[in-house]
Amino acid sequence: MPGNIWVVAEHWQGSPTDAAFEALALGRELADGLGVALEAVVLGSDTGGLAAALGAADRIVAVDHPALSDPIGDVAARTIAALAAERRPEVVLVPITNLGWDLIGLLPARIGCPMVNFVQDASVVDGRIEAASLVYGGKMSTRVAVPAGPAVLAVLPGTRPAEAGRITGPPPVDRVAMDVDPGLIEFCGYREPEAGDVDITRQDVLVAIGRGIGGQGNVELAEELAELLGGAVCGSRPVIDQGWLPMSRQVGKSGHQVKPKLYLALGVSGAPEHVEGMRDAELIIAVNSDPDAPIFRVAHYGVGADLLDVVPELIDRLEAAGKR
Amino acid sequence: MKILVLLKMVPDVVEELEVAPDGRALDTEFLRLIVNERDDHALEQALLLREDAGGEVVVAGLDAPEVDDVLFSALAKGADRAIKLTGFPEGSGAPAVAGMVAGTLPSIDGLLPVDLILTGCQALDDLDGMIGPLLAAALDLPYLGLVAAATVEDGGMLVSKEYSGGVLGDFRVELPAVLGIQAAAKPPRYVPIAKVRQAMSTGTIEGVAASPAGPAPSIEVIEMTKPESAGHAEMITGSPSEAAARIAAVLTDRGLL
Ligand SMILES: Cc1cc2nc3c(=O)[nH]c(=O)nc-3n(C[C@H](O)[C@H](O)[C@H](O)COP(=O)(O)OP(=O)(O)OC[C@H]3O[C@@H](n4cnc5c(N)ncnc54)[C@H](O)[C@@H]3O)c2cc1C
Numbered sequence: 001m002p003g004n005i006w007v008v009a010e011h012w013q014g015s016p017t018d019a020a021f022e023a024l025a026l027g028r029e030l031a032d033g034l035g036v037a038l039e040a041v042v043l044g045s046d047t048g049g050l051a052a053a054l055g056a057a058d059r060i061v062a063v064d065h066p067a068l069s070d071p072i073g074d075v076a077a078r079t080i081a082a083l084a085a086e087r088r089p090e091v092v093l094v095p096i097t098n099l100g101w102d103l104i105g106l107l108p109a110r111i112g113c114p115m116v117n118f119v120q121d122a123s124v125v126d127g128r129i130e131a132a133s134l135v136y137g138g139k140m141s142t143r144v145a146v147p148a149g150p151a152v153l154a155v156l157p158g159t160r161p162a163e164a165g166r167i168t169g170p171p172p173v174d175r176v177a178m179d180v181d182p183g184l185i186e187f188c189g190y191r192e193p194e195a196g197d198v199d200i201t202r203q204d205v206l207v208a209i210g211r212g213i214g215g216q217g218n219v220e221l222a223e224e225l226a227e228l229l230g231g232a233v234c235g236s237r238p239v240i241d242q243g244w245l246p247m248s249r250q251v252g253k254s255g256h257q258v259k260p261k262l263y264l265a266l267g268v269s270g271a272p273e274h275v276e277g278m279r280d281a282e283l284i285i286a287v288n289s290d291p292d293a294p295i296f297r298v299a300h301y302g303v304g305a306d307l308l309d310v311v312p313e314l315i316d317r318l319e320a321a322g323k324r
Numbered sequence: 325m326k327i328l329v330l331l332k333m334v335p336d337v338v339e340e341l342e343v344a345p346d347g348r349a350l351d352t353e354f355l356r357l358i359v360n361e362r363d364d365h366a367l368e369q370a371l372l373l374r375e376d377a378g379g380e381v382v383v384a385g386l387d388a389p390e391v392d393d394v395l396f397s398a399l400a401k402g403a404d405r406a407i408k409l410t411g412f413p414e415g416s417g418a419p420a421v422a423g424m425v426a427g428t429l430p431s432i433d434g435l436l437p438v439d440l441i442l443t444g445c446q447a448l449d450d451l452d453g454m455i456g457p458l459l460a461a462a463l464d465l466p467y468l469g470l471v472a473a474a475t476v477e478d479g480g481m482l483v484s485k486e487y488s489g490g491v492l493g494d495f496r497v498e499l500p501a502v503l504g505i506q507a508a509a510k511p512p513r514y515v516p517i518a519k520v521r522q523a524m525s526t527g528t529i530e531g532v533a534a535s536p537a538g539p540a541p542s543i544e545v546i547e548m549t550k551p552e553s554a555g556h557a558e559m560i561t562g563s564p565s566e567a568a569a570r571i572a573a574v575l576t577d578r579g580l581l
Pocket residue numbers: 137209210211212213214235236237238239250251252253254255256266267268269270271272273274277287288289290293305306307308338445446470
């Protein structure tokens with residue numbers, strides 16, 4: 001008999017995150033497929049108010065402890081591992097978010113069980129769970145036979161619609177009293193980014209540059225194009241890491257989530273961490289010299305060419321059309 | 325402060341990737357390997373910490389084609405010592421590798437104790453685990469990942485982790501600790517090829533055979549394929565000027581011009 005399906009229901013400012021709801025929706029399918037219960041694991045210091053939102057689960061396993069009030073993956077991993085040793089879940093689904101990041105790596109280590117990362121889909125096949133993962137920056141898919149439980153599945157954002165897991169409850173709550181070791185890490189607080197720059201989340205048109213822009217010297221080209229289109233320039237992580245654009249312009253997992261009318265991606269490969277920040281744009285046009293680039297799987301239109309050839313032509317055309 | 329930096333090689337995904345004949349892994353025949361980008365940031369952060377706090381930076385690379393070049397270039401950038409860990413059985417997963425590394429470190433002459441172990445917060449082939457947290461658990465050290473800033477502060481470190489939208493979370497951690505680096509405080513330094521050549525002729529890479537460890541959790545890949553997509557972009561062909569014309573036409577159609 002397989003164990004239950006667990007979803008780590010991460011929460012931010014008093015509510016479960018979208019990623020938690022997405023994982024619950026996936027977990028629901030797996031639990032139904034195996035004929036076991038879906039349990040939402042909730043850690044914190046005051047989790048009572050969360051239960052009402054977690055109706056997708058059959059039961060909530062809640063641990064409240066002062067040491068769990070701060071987002072310390074080390075402490076969370078030890079806590080869930082101790083629960084898992086006792087209760088033997090089949091799989092533990094953990095959303096891949098910055099919030100839950102340390103837990104993804106530490107939980108399998110603390111349980112001493114296997115993990116499958118970058119999970120994009122999962123299903124029950126002949127009574128066993130199979131996971132599909134996106135590896136190599138989105139360039140390859142793998143199907144993995146998930147070993148008998150417990151195993152940790154780290155789930156990419158966007159696997160299921162959050163709405164599918166957002167069901168009001170409250171399900172029964174199993175409050176677990178346990179000792180929690182506060183560990184050697186102390187949380188000191190959050191810092192908001194400095195304001196002042198363009199807010200890319202409010203732009204209708206974004207010209208996004210990736211490493212393919214080639215160097216700081218070519219950023220101007222993107223700026224010229226953005227100006228002609230009445231938008232702003234944003235970028236992928238490497239562009240920010242190189243200092244070609246300020247941090248405030250980063251799109252993706254650790255940057256901003258944007259939803260412009262037009263997202264023109266130049267030399268962006270389309271790694272999952274980037275795509276999660278822009279996949280909901282209304283119109284996505286990508287220019288990339290690699291015809292296999294994953295960005296072409298989310299774009300509506302693609303040009304498989306050197307951006308340094310295409311962009312100047314586009315600028316000329318817009319200028320000729322009287323955009324300046 | 326003594327810092328160990330762990331480096332691994334990963335496929336360069338800008339190149340074309342092919343599936344091996346067995347249908348379960350990448351075809352390694354034409355694979356071009358590069359250092360994991362986040363590990364390169366880990367090395368840079370280590371060098372920056374040494375500039376501030378003094379001490380020693382030791383780099384350890386997992387054996388793979390071209391890893392010698394990466395280790396020599398680390399020496400050229402200023403690392404004090406370079407070690408190549410060899411002897412991982414073919415197909416070892418992340419948990420097995422981490423277990424072997426944890427078991428091997430104590431046997432390396434003059435290496436332990438270290439104050440800090442830095443590695444990239446993730447690599448794009450981390451299908452079955454990440455080496456940083458696995459190693460931290462094996463050595464029973466605290467771990468923080470997604471680290472974007474780290475400074476030494478009496479006996480510990482102040483560490484900033486990235487959250488979405490540019491929010492940073494600040495933490496204090498006791499040493500020794502393992503940190504998964506997302507980004508160094510500065511872009512990884514460039515090292516001219518002449519300096520790498522010099523490191524090749526004057527520096528050494530110490531080869532260390534990793535000691536076998538007990539059984540580790542593993543997963544079975546059934547199949548690897550190029551992802552099929554529900555919707556694929558409509559590809560615009562033709563010369564750059566034809567492509568530009570088509571883009572402009574699409575934008576006009578959508579009322580965006
Ligand atoms: C925890 C975590 C969080 C992350 N958060 C983010 C995030 O918020 N945002 C983000 O973007 N990334 C993020 N990343 C990094 C992400 O995994 C990728 O490494 C990154 O998105 C790749 O950026 P890129 O597409 O610019 O570079 P690359 O992947 O190097 O791609 C460059 C592309 O440019 C193309 N190209 C090169 N030259 C040309 C040319 N002349 N003309 C046209 N095309 C060209 C190449 O074919 C290639 O596809 C995160 C990673 C981790 C581990």
